[in-house]
Amino acid sequence: MKIIEVPPGWPLDESTARAVQDELRARVVLDEPGPPPGTGRVTGVDVAYDDERGLVAAAAVVLDAQTLTVIEEATAVGRVAFPYVPGLLAFREVPAVLGALASLTEAPGLIVCDGYGRAHPRRFGLASHLGVLTDLPTMGVAKNPFVFSHADPDPDRGASVPLRAPDGEEVGRALRTQDQVKPVYVSVGHRISLDHACAHTLHLASRYRLPETTRRADRLCRDALADLTR
């Protein structure tokens, strides 16, 4: 497999990266409800790293939103071009993810990311970033809380509590996808409402804590990375 190019101007320094986020944030669209859950397509994206070789593998898995059947899979491999810095995750992951999305032949529909959208210190997480760059509806489902505190949702599947920014705005939700299991953290990326994002998450996580999109993409990029060694 061909190694994708690092975008021109990469790597950026951290303060430039923050300035880029502040600029791109103005292009986020928040007033569209987005695709209703269970309709169209849903695409999971994820990346895996090989620190030894400085490589990153990205995967995109397109599912039929109704049946959760796999329609298409794609991967891309690139050089790691940005360190992990909390709040700047997108600069580490986005180039490889765009590479995987570019090699799809089918329309992705709604993109589900690992990480945050609006629930971000500058309201511009990975899902927001990917949304603005592709202009596709995007949302984020994270496994851990980031900077926003929250109460504990009721123990039953479907229960949620708001993730609130210091100014009181609801920037996401801690959503329980399985009874008695630690919640996931859902937030809006681009062109989708928080209600729809949560409904999609529940539909995609009918059996496991994490959405099927995330599980499939995670497995695929891991396998792609392992195949490089062989």
Place this chain on the structure above:
DNA sequence: GCGACAG
């Protein structure tokens, strides 16, 4: 200044 901090 110190700690916390998506993946």
Place this chain on the structure above:
DNA sequence: ATCTTGTCGC
């Protein structure tokens, strides 16, 4: 993210 065996439970 990643390093890592067995083990408890449905």
